[in-house]
Amino acid sequence: MKKNYDVVIVGSGIAGLYTALNLSPRLQVLLVSKRELTLNNSSLAQGGVASVLDTVHDSKEAHFRDTMIAGGQKNNPDAVRILVEEGPDDVRKIMEYGVEFDKTPDGKLHYTLEGGHSKPRIVHHKDATGREIVEKLLLQVKKLPNVEIMEHTLTACVKKGKDFHFDLIRGEEHFHVNSHFCMMASGGIGRVYEYTTNSKIATGDGIAFAYEMGAKIKNLHYIQFHPTGFANKLTRETFLISESVRGEGAYLLNCHGERFMQKYDSRLELAPRDVVSHFIMKEEKATGSNEFFLDISYKDPEFIKNRFPMIYQNLLKEGIDMTKDKIPVYPCHHYLMGGIDVDLNGKTSIDRLYAAGECSHTGVHGNNRLASNSLLEGLVFSRRAAKEINRLSDLFDQEFEEGSFPEDRYTEPCPHGFRTETRNIMQRAYFVNPNLEEARKGFEEIKRFQQLLENGHYRLDMDYVEAKSLTTVAYIILKEVLTGQDETVK
Ligand SMILES: Cc1cc2nc3c(=O)[nH]c(=O)nc-3n(C[C@H](O)[C@H](O)[C@H](O)COP(=O)(O)OP(=O)(O)OC[C@H]3O[C@@H](n4cnc5c(N)ncnc54)[C@H](O)[C@@H]3O)c2cc1C
Missing domain, CATH: 1.20.58.100 (Fumarate reductase/succinate dehydrogenase flavoprotein-like, C-terminal domain)
Structure with missing residues (x-):
């Protein structure tokens, strides 16, 4: 390991990996992940990636419109325009890197529908799209000679003067490194809630580091609560019953086994997530019960097993066969729309601090993310940030400042609770x-x-x-x- 790097990337999810793939090979890069490289929200993504690859049956204008409607028109339209215009090329690029999406029997990409989309435009790898993307991008990043990867390495980061200084903690080992640029790709904040679909790593570390550095944080209360987390009665660990289950026709039922969305919204089960979550809470008040279910058991069992293998297996472990049984669901924290505020090139309000993916606020999602737009955002804006870092790294001297790390470290453990x-x-x-x-x-x-x-x-x-x-x-x-x-x- 070196002492000085041009760029340190905090995170091995889609945003961190795609940054690494887009940085110039002449830059020395360190990429860190606080747990396993594949343990992150990206790997959990089920539904897929939204982008308009088929301009005959769909249009970028429609994707733009759907994104703005879901976001309550609170989106930054410039960022949305970039997302829908540039996104398809990034999706093609990751296919070149080896990512495989499901195909129809005649060999064309299979597009699925999710809530808020006016056309089926979501490419997916069965119901484990994120895992497929992370695994394939990781293989590519591992081939890059200029990128070092540190797994199971917790980072704490400060900026004093020009450069960034990192404490890296791996088991009992403790290292210090410096960098000219820092890319926060540290993911979301789900673990600030009891009920969340998010991975263990989602504790908002990068947002807290950026805040301590004085960066502008924006719209952190723009939180998406997914209507259909699996309602696990025994533990608070929940997992997502993807929107595409409703996209494929599942009914949302109240405690009496009745569909109820028709009382509230003409888009029924496929209204945007915040709307469905909101009406579940309203229906809870109306019925006095917090029991809700998804039911797709009327569909062909083979179709269900093939289309949702991961959800099917996860539910079986909980004693539920979704080809026959109703699935207990309840809202849970799912996604953060706000974050470290960035411009259209991923730059924060702090010099040479960049952010991409779920920890960042590009303004793309407004106050509610349209389904499957976040993997796309991670790709588009991490690439733009990497290109900007490539450009700027040519423009300043390469001398490193020494970080001032305290020699005497505290030893008392932080109390639990x-x-x-x-x-x-x-x-x-x-x-x-x-x-x-x-x-x-x-x-x-x-x-x-x-x-x-x-x-x-x-x-x-x-x-x-x-x-x-x-x-x-x-x-x-x-x-x-x-x-x-x-x-x-x-
Ligand atoms: C269950 C689920 C399903 C989803 N389905 C979809 C979907 O179908 N389509 C879609 O578009 N989006 C989906 N999303 C959202 C999407 O997956 C995420 O928004 C996106 O993948 C976030 O990527 P990221 O790279 O920003 O962060 P992550 O993938 O979460 O990666 C964060 C990384 O930062 C590292 N890190 C954090 N703090 C530190 C630290 N202090 N030191 C070192 N490393 C650190 C972590 O170890 C991790 O490697 C889903 C999310 C969930 C939870």
């Missing part, structure tokens, strides 16, 4: 709809946690970094909810 308590607070304060009274109480409690963590002199490890990240994220979300401000700078 901060993460769990933060989750409980967020679940009460802002789940689908904000509860202002709980938000007020929770905000005071979170500020207290932050002080304890700040003054506690705790060892730099996973417990401490994640506790700090989750409390920072919760602080910003609740502040936005309570003040109505959409931007936060430390």
Whole structure:
């Protein structure tokens, strides 16, 4: 391992990997992942990637329109235009890298439909699209001689002066490295909630690091609650029952086994996610029961097993056969639309700090992401950021500043409980709809946690970094909810 790199990429999801693939081979790059390289939200993506590859039956204009409607017209139209115009080439590019999408019997790409899309335009690899993409892109990144990869390596990052300084912690080992550029591709914040579809890594670390550096954070309360997480009665670990199950015709039923979306929205089960989640909560009030189900058992069992092999298997493990049984579902946290604010080239408000993927706020999603637009966003804007870094890295001297890392490290372990308590607070304060009274109480409690963590002199490890990240994220979300401000700078 070197001491100095041109670029450090935090994250091995779609945004981190595609950044690495688009950086110039003359740049020395380090890519880090705090757990296994494939443990991230990207690998969990089921539904697919939305993009208009077939301009005969579909149009980029329609994709633009659908994205803006789902986002409540709160999207940045320039970013959406770039997404829909440039996205198809990135999808073709990853197919060149070996990513395989499902085909129809006559060998053409199979396009599926998800909520909010006016045309079937989503390419997918059965129901495990993200895993296919991450595995194939990772194979390509591993071939790059200029990119070093560190797995199971927790990063904490600061910027003092021009350059970035990283603490890297791998088991008992502790390293320091510097870089001229930093790409945050550190993913979402799902673990700030009790009920989430997100991977364990989704604790908002990159957002917290950027906030500490003084970067502008935007719309962190723009959170998508998915209507159909598997309602696991035994543990809080949930998994997603993809929107494409409804896309393929599944009915959403209340506790009486009745469809109810017709009471609320003419788009029925395929209304955008926030709308369906919202009406589930309304129906819960109407029936007095939190029991909801998806039912696709009227379809051919072979079709179901072949179209949704991963969901089918996951459900079987829970004792549910989706070809015969109704699937218990309930809303859960799913996706973050806000994040570290970036321009159209992924640049944050901090010099040479870039962000892409779920930790970033490009404005593409408005206040609600259109299904399957996030993998596409990860591709398009990480590529643009990488190109910008390539261009800028030619323009300044290559001398590195030495980082000032404290020699005497604290050794006391961070007490347990901060993460769990933060989750409980967020679940009460802002789940689908904000509860202002709980938000007020929770905000005071979170500020207290932050002080304890700040003054506690705790060892730099996973417990401490994640506790700090989750409390920072919760602080910003609740502040936005309570003040109505959409931007936060430390
Ligand atoms: C269940 C599920 C299904 C989804 N389905 C779809 C879909 O069908 N279509 C779609 O478009 N989107 C989907 N999404 C959303 C999409 O998968 C994500 O938004 C996207 O993949 C995020 O990619 P990313 O690269 O930004 O982050 P991630 O893929 O989450 O990667 C983050 C990386 O950052 C690393 N990291 C974080 N903090 C640190 C740290 N402190 N030190 C070192 N490394 C760190 C992690 O280890 C990880 O490697 C889905 C999401 C989920 C959870």
